[in-house]
Amino acid sequence: MFNDKESFKQVFRETLIGKLGKPLEEASNADVYKILGNMIRENAGKNWAETNQKYKVDKDKQVYYFSMEFLIGRLLGNNLLNMGVLEVVREGLADLGFCLQDIEEEESDAGLGNGGLGRLAACFLDSLASLQYAGHGCGIRYKYGLFEQKIVDGYQVELPDYWLQNDNVWEVRREDKQVEVRFWGAIETREENGRLVFDHTQYEAVRAVPYDVPIIGADRRHVNTLRNWSAESITQPSRTFGSFAGTDYHKFLEYKRSVESISEFLYPDDSQYEGKLLRLKQQYFLCSAGLQSILRTYNKLALPIELLPDKVALHINDTHPTLLIPELMRILMDVHGLGWDEAWSITTRMVSYTNHTILSEALEKWPIQMVRELLPRIFLIIEEINARFCGELMSRYPGDQNRIEQMAIIHEDQVRMAHLAIVASHSVNGVAALHTEILMKREMRLFNEMYPHRFNNKTNGITHRRWLLHANPDLANLINQSIGTRWVSHPQEMIGLIKYCEDASFQEQVASIKRQNKLRLAEYIYSKHSVHVDPDSIFDVQVKRLHAYKRQLLNILHILHLYNQIKDNPSMDMVPRTFIFGAKAAPSYHLAKRIIKLINTVAEVVNKDPDVKGKIRIFFLENYSVSLAEKIIPAADISEQISTASKEASGTGNMKFMMNGALTVGTMDGANVEMHEMVGDNNMFLFGLRAEQVMDYYQHGGYHARDIYNGDSRVKEVLDQLIKPGPICCHATEFESIFHSLLDNNDEFFVLKDFASYVETHVEIDRAYRNRQEWLKKSIINIGHSGKFSSDNTISRYAAEIWNISPVRL
Structure with a gap:
């Protein structure tokens, strides 16, 4: 690309003129960011292609990390660092009259995530590429991020986070890799050559178009892929809805809005039915599009479908992508013609699941009716998985109806996604030692008793x-x-700093x-x-x-x-x-x-x-x-x-x-x-x-927040300031909800x-x-x-103990 400051400056000037037709003197910071970003991405393109070709030729096992969030942040500085040219570019830009720090401010934070879940996924992608593993991200290309937060008179106000307003220089649209995802409709069965065939009819089709982002490893040569899917209408209105006038055209517009909403917002508000439905759509859209793409890549290897678990690992980051389990079963049975037992064996050997929470509201459940109507074939498969699993429970624990109800995947008109993920995975991991212990001994104790070798810990890490x-x-x-x-390449050796502590x-x-x-x-x-x-x-x-x-x-x-x-x-x-x-x-x-x-x-x-x-x-x-x-x-x-x-x-x-x-x-x-x-x-x-004290209070009671309020003058003073007129409480009801959450609701999280x-x-x-x-x-x-907390260490353990992949030497 360029080896020194002078060659960088020459290439930059030539690219600026060639791309924008501007001399250096007229270039804005936004122009410099756009040109520099394109230079880095295009130069990474050769290594990107060589990395993918190496995987294909050697038929290396690849892991696909499914997540609803990839909080990758800004990529310019990180990519310059990993490509080994950060200081060259910093000094070269300074000679040209620009400050790299100012140029980095021109980049929008990618609106592809919200918090720790998405940032972890981003750190993992960096470590996968830097450690030379064949590992890719599968996500959604949200048009708008969570929201842009403004503080107005002390209140949070949410504005649209249109992070793509000025385009994204790091992504490449791959229209030739698009797939079709189907919703709604009906399932018709027929017999063909002695086997039952399921036909999906009257469905609504959505076009899933991938946008690929190169994930550049620290060796600069190893470049993996974050593939984000965008939902687009399947055809022009004249081909599907007839004329451009009247009812047909309005139907098309309604369909188009419905389709585009799938990849429009990160985490739509699910407090109402429509929001819940949209979230379920998003999750299936990601799983179906991602799996179709992965299997298309696998088919090019010309290997039998039975070898799929030897070449592909699928990882579920929290419960959101759990629908890839029944979707994989659908593809293996309905497309490849496998029987249930063969498809189940392949699925369970491919899928692994990370649990990120013990909070009940984060353990996803979906209404049966919603799943059945939106995803009719998928629901039939989930129903069959549940029936077979409950049958196994009855065989192992005869007469223990309470256990069966606690462990069932479908119960009380709800589909429990965490249960589905556990039953169909070969590995279930927590993300810290204490968290995993709580999962195994309390929250998922019954599953751990049934699958004693399935649960393991992989403490999170950061790049x-x-x-x-x-x-x-x-x-x-x-x-x-x-x-x-x-x-830098062996982060645990930072322990050598201890000798300097005094x-x-x-x-x-x-x-x-x-x-x-x-x-x-x-x-x-x-x-x-x-x-x-x-x-x-x-x-x-x-x-x-x-x-x-x-x-x-x-x-x-x-x-x-x-x-x-x-x-x-x-x-x-x-x-x-x-x-x-x-x-x-x-x-x-x-x-x-x-x-x-x-x-x-x-x-x-x-x-x-x-x-x-x-x-x-x-x-x-x-x-x-x-x-x-x-x-x-x-x-x-x-x-x-x-x-x-x-x-x-x-x-x-x-x-x-x-x-x-x-x-x-x-x-x-x-x-x-x-x-x-x-x-x-x-x-x-x-x-x-x-933790054990908290759990004991939850289980046996004995905590009374009002006793602390009445017994600790400091607590009483600060809480009274929330509800009594004064400099903090200008409006009588402004902080009442906080006050009542602590006293009337008995301080659920033990603040007092x-x-x-x-x-x-x-x-x-x-x-x-x-x-x-x-x-x-x-x-x-x-x-x-x-x-010790570098994600390099964490990913090495995932690779060896869950995914069974090794570094690919380029």
């Missing part, structure tokens, strides 16, 4: 290339200077890098809020999806308590704190949206109060995204990982903060448990109930129970931060141990 090398290059360079560069010179360099990152974030905050931030204050950060179990509420109630202390004693001695929040609440999640309003209300009161004198600053940074996280995480001193113990499956934000030197204040939940095993009590701040412990822990944080050398020692120990 250190994006979250350290790209997001925090100064720290990465310091690590290179200290222990060499081998850690080295005064190394500590000062870490401190200097952290302060520069804090200054950059302070500049960003000033640009958004016009408020100066003290870079010597503790940057205390909680950025993640807004949900009651993640307990942003606990955080803001503690801040309100701190404010009350300052009002009582304006001269109190404390290390200044800058509290930073970032989160989106689902549009229909009213309690979560009220918590956002509360955070912003407290921020407005505190930040303007002269009595505070800079001791506390609070900022809610709107429209939290991957690119915003890249600014926040390197600057954090404290990482708030305070979910109710037993509720967070793993977390990956905790790993990103740890890798960038922040210290964790957290519960013993998710991957926090494994972080604690590595760094010990002295290097993180633990508080609150343990953990309040005292949380307050004491923050007092400990204040003391610890005053000892600069000890704090830096803790920070370095966390950085050194963080390499």
Whole structure:
């Protein structure tokens, strides 16, 4: 492509003129981004083609990772890094009068995901390519992302996230790879050559067109594919609906709108029937289109269908893509003519499933009638799977009707997708040791008893290339200077940093890098809020999806308590704190949206109060995204990982903060448990109930939130401020729902129970931060141990223990 700065500048100038007909002097930042992005993608194209050809010629086993989300963020910087030309391009652009950081800001965050589920999938794709595995992503090309969040008068307002408005330079439309997906209609049966044949008639056809994004590995030569499907109308109106006038044309327009809605929005509101139906459509659309494409690729290998499990692995990222199980059965039986037993054997050897939650609302269930009407053939197959599974249960556990009802795939007019995924998979994994233990011993105990070798743990991971090398290059360079560069390809070797944890010179360099990152974030905050931030204050950060179990509420109630202390004693001695929040609440999640309003209300009161004198600053940074996280995480001193113990499956934000030197204040939940095993009590701040205590309260009762309200004056004071007239409560009913969720609903997530412990822990944080050398020692120990949480390690375990794939040497 180009080997040095001068050749880059020459190629860039020529491409700019050739593509846009503009001299360099007239080029805008948007022009530079477009040209640079196209240059990188086109140059990756050769390796992309060679990678795919290698897979085809050698007939390597390939894994296809199905996910409704791929939160890939911006790709320009990450691709430049993986192609080994980041510094060449940075310096070359500077010579041409442009700043690479400004150019990166021209790229929209891809609206293909929402939170941790989608970011994990993106990290996995990066690791698959970087470790040279044949592994691809299968997703949907949403026209609009979740939503663009604006904060207006403290409230969340949702605007359309039209991230494709300026096109996506990284994707390639593959119209020649389109497939047809069918909905509705009827199933007619007939006998042919002694076997029953199922004909799908009167269906509505949808055209699925793939848009491929190259996933460039760290060796730059290995390029995998993220294939996102777009739903389009199948034909022109004149071919299907007759004339362009009258009823036929209106029918076509209605059909077209219905079709395009399938890939229009990420997670349409499912609080009403129409939204639920659209979500089910999306899920089947992804599964059917993806499987048809995969099997078409397999057919080109000219191998018998019986060898399919030896060449293809299918992975379900949470329950959303579970319909690929009955869809694969349909294709194997109805298209390839296999019998049930043969098709079932192939399916169960190909499919593996990752469970991401123990929250009941996230364990998907679909109404029988909806599935039967929308997907008539698929429902028949699910019904047969359930009948055969229940028959097996009756044989194993005769007379145990209660067990059968608890485990059935279809029960009480609902299709339980998690049960279907478990029954039809050869592997079911949790995403942290504690999460997997809870699944095996509690939530999925009956399935674990029946399939004792099926469940396993694969703790989540993050790609250190994006979250350290790209997001925090100064720290990465310091690590290179200290222990060499081998850690970049073997991240667990970051443990070598531990020997520097008490080295005064190394500590000062870490401190200097952290302060520069804090200054950059302070500049960003000033640009958004016009408020100066003290870079010597503790940057205390909680950025993640807004949900009651993640307990942003606990955080803001503690801040309100701190404010009350300052009002009582304006001269109190404390290390200044800058509290930073970032989160989106689902549009229909009213309690979560009220918590956002509360955070912003407290921020407005505190930040303007002269009595505070800079001791506390609070900022809610709107429209939290991957690119915003890249600014926040390197600057954090404290990482708030305070979910109710037993509720967070793993977390990956905790790993990103740890890798960038922040210290964790957290519960013993998710991957926090494994972080604690590595760094010990002295290097993180633990508080609150343990998982077994939480589960005991849920099972046996005994917790009364009002007892804490009546017994702890601090709790009573902050809760009363939510409902009694004053600076926080300007409208009598504004925060009533929060108040009642804690007291009348008995504090489902133990916010009040953990309040005292949380307050004491923050007092400990204040003391610890005053000892600069000890704090830096803790920070370095966390950085050194963080390499274990690289997604490279996680993917290596998936590859060896679940997918049975090996690296492909190019």
